Each structure stands twice: as C-alpha cells, then as structure tokens.
Amino acid sequence: MPPSLRAAPSPDALASIRAIVGDKGVIEGDDQAPFLSEWRGRWPGEAAMIVTPTSTEEVAAIVKICAGANIAITPQGGNTGLVGGQIPSGNEILLSLKRMRRIRDVSPLNNTMTVDAGLTLAEAQEAADAANRLFPLSIGSEGSCQIGGVISTNAGGVNVLRYGNTRDLVLGLEAVTPDGEIWNGLKRLRKNNTGYDLKQLMIGGEGTLGIVTGAVLKLFPKPADVVTVCAGVANAGDAVALLAHAQNATGGAATSFELMSRRCIDLVLKHIPETRDPLQSTHPWYVLMEFSSGQASGLRSATEQMLGDALEETLLTDATIAESKAHTAMLWRIRHSISEAINGEGLGARHDVSVATSDIPAFLEKAGTEVERLAPGARIVAFGHIGDGNIHYDVIPTEGAGPNALDDKRPAIEAAVYDVIDLFDGSISAEHGVGRHRRDTLAKRKGALELDMMRAIKNALDPKGIMNPGKML
DSSP states (O other), X not given: OOGGGSOOOOHHHHHHHHHHHOGGGEEXXXXXXXXXXXXXXXXXXXXXXXXXXXXXXXHHHHHHHHHHHTOEEEEESSSOOSSSTTOOBSSEEEEEOTTOOOEEEEETTTTEEEEETTSBHHHHHHHHHHTTEEOOOOOTTTTTOXXXXXXXXXXXXXXXXXXXXGGGSXXXXXXXXXXXXXXXXXXXXXXXXXXXXXXXXXTTSTTSSOEEEEEEEEOXXXXXXXXXXXXXXXXXXXXXXXXXXXXXHTTSOEEEEEEEEHHHHHHHHHHSTTOOOSSSSOOSEEEEEEEEESSSSSHHHHHHHHXXXXXXXXXXXXXXXXXXXXXXXXXXXXXXXHHHHHHTTOOOEEEEEEOOGGGHHHHHHHHHHHHHHHSTTOEEEEEEEGGGTEEEEEEEOOTTSOTTTTTTTHHHHHHHHHHHHHHTTOBSBSSSOOTTTTHHHHHHHSOHHHHHHHHHHHHHHOTTOOBSTTSOO
C-alpha cells in the first residue's frame, strides 16, 4: 500500500517508538529538513517521525511496533542516493542509522572487518588502513555515505574493475526483517554452500526486504605502490582499446579506468574552484587510470612502457603521470566533481546505464543521434567507469537556455536512451539503483517473469509491504 494511502501512525504508536530511542533519538522541527530531501532537490519528502536508533536491538523493537501497527518504514543511510530511494513520501517512520557507527571487529589475518551499518565509507576505509589493510570501495560521496546505504544500493564506484561491486565485498550481514526479527548472518566465511545466499537479497534490495544493521566486509592487502595517469584520447573506441592494452601490459594491475568527455572537464573548470586542466592541450576524451601493485618497485616503469607503446599505436595522444599525492588528488577531484559541476547547468535528463565494455563506443554514437533528434543542441555529458561498462550519460540544456529548458523533453529523452540500452542488452541502472526515479521504468522494461519473481520474494518477506514502500517495485 502506498504510504499516502496509509493512515497516520497513532499517537500511542509514536510514543512507544520514542520510548525505545529516547528524546535524543528523535529528530524534530527544523532539524528534520536534511533528512527529507536529497542533494539535488528532486524528491521532497514527509515523515510521521524521524528516529535514530543506536543498536540493532532498538531497530528491531521499532520495526516490531511498526509491523504490528501497519506503519511504513523508510531506512536511510547518509542520504547521498540519487534516485530517491532514501526519501519518505507519506505517513512513514524514517529510520536513520547515523548513530550506529561501531567498528565491531577488524581481523587482518582473516582480511575481514565487521561494522555497524551507520559507519561512513570513509571511516571504514580508515579503519582498514589502520590495520594495514585496504577496503577498496571508493565513491565520490564516501565521506558521508554509510555502509548500510552502499550495501542496500550495491554501490559500484571507481575500483569495480579490480575489486568488484559492493556485493563482491560483503561476506556476511546482520539485518532486521520486516516483522522485527534479527537475522544474524555475520559469517566471516568465503565458502558457505548451505542453501540460498540470503545476504545477496539484501544487497541491492534498497531496504525493501529489511534493514541492514551490520556487515562483514572483505579486506585486501594494501598496495605497496600506486601510479595514477591521465591520458587524452581521440574517441571512446580508442579508450576501450587502451583499457585492454593497459590490462595486458601491466599484468592486470589496472585498478580504475575512468572515461570523461572534454565537456566534463570544461564544466568542472567552470563550476569547481581551484581546479585546472589535467593536460597541457585539450582532447575530445580523457581517461583517468590508476594502477596498483603489491611490489614497491617496477610499477612506474611498467606504466611508462605501457604508455609509450600506446602512444606509438595511437591509442592515446598525450598523458601525464601524477608526481605527488597532491597531483593525484587534483586528478581525482576533477573526476569526482563532474556531477556537482553538472548541477550548475540544470537538471536535464540523467542516466546511470551500463553496457558491455566493448559496446560503449556504439552506445554513445547511437544515443547521441537519438538525443540530437529529440533535443537539437542539447549538451551530452558522458563519463563513467569504462572498465565495467558503466556510463553516466547526462543530457543538459544548451548553454544559456536556462536550467529547466529540457523539462518537457526529459521523458522522451530518457525513453530514447533506454531504448538504445535495450538494443545493447544493457541495464537502465548500473550502480545508483531504482528507488522512486526508475520504478515505473523498471516495471515497463523488466521481463514479466523477472518481475513476478521479484514480487514473490517481496511478498514472502514483507507481506504487509511496510519496508520502503513506493521504491523499486
């Protein structure tokens, strides 16, 4: 049942929830505003109450009350999502995990770390580093996004090429089910062949099947050497060929491989202070590459040899190797600032799509033709994680046309881009999830059998439909 059709929670139910978390655990008045809108302002929200429990037991007690009173719940992590999955839309309890930040265990010998779901991604990275280990998940919002959120959305990021998505980095989970029971699946095992892998239902489930409260994360040895490179390339086809060349020439040392159009660079230079052009001359496309090795020497020379060979084969036209941590940070700042820079140009039509890596050039060409047909002169801003086929394909108004100039064309542009994605058997959401934004699109483009299977799982685990209603399904 949509939250808007549910009755408002009774005063007695709200009082019972307040008693669980105490006055300090209830967000009221003007302090609610940051929880009820996402950073682009697309989905303003409403909530009957905002609560911040401090333990799994408190989460379970809250959910039991909600299940008994048929009160909907929206779980929220760091509120960095881009598809509205974390924003409540009616008579719901917004349950923020911001106060659940414990690091429960770090085991360098097991290469595991067990943490609360409210720990930020940056805090998890720092805890791993303190144990001389690496937690490789890295995304632009890592300073504020939370582990429970990245698990619930199966976040990707810049290191998927080597380490995989979030679902590849989680060994065990703890979660509260829609009836308020605590499922303890916090196993530190890499092999467990005893039936359905229940944690994988929760990973990417966007809080529709339960609330993740803890996780066992997979750690890795810290690299002894890291080399960062920015290269200019003539076209996306050369970038794809350069990826294969780089992987072969460095023995699989490529950790990240990010593609950015020249328009991305121009927008960052325009809107983000203290940024500068990464190369001395301009190029149609740029690639930001990072390589890592467990050996303290040899990586730089291998990278230089790879770049020299690529230059001879005309796979790139120019390149620079970062000479310091500050230089590396500047290059990555450009990449991580693209979305923020686009915000300064208007909402437009934004897409988070994926195709097979080898299909990226053809996708860009075909989608570009369709966008020009529908919105002549609109600016295409394409960038993303080329190593795993994930392209952020944003269409923004012609310069000077006004931030809302594409509002009336947005549905047609999105439909056309998704039609092109279907031609390449791709995905309409690579790493940002479904949430509110793509819910209707998912229903139209998923196969009937797939949707029936997903709904069967949802109905079996959450028959009252109280977990994050109005999202995904």
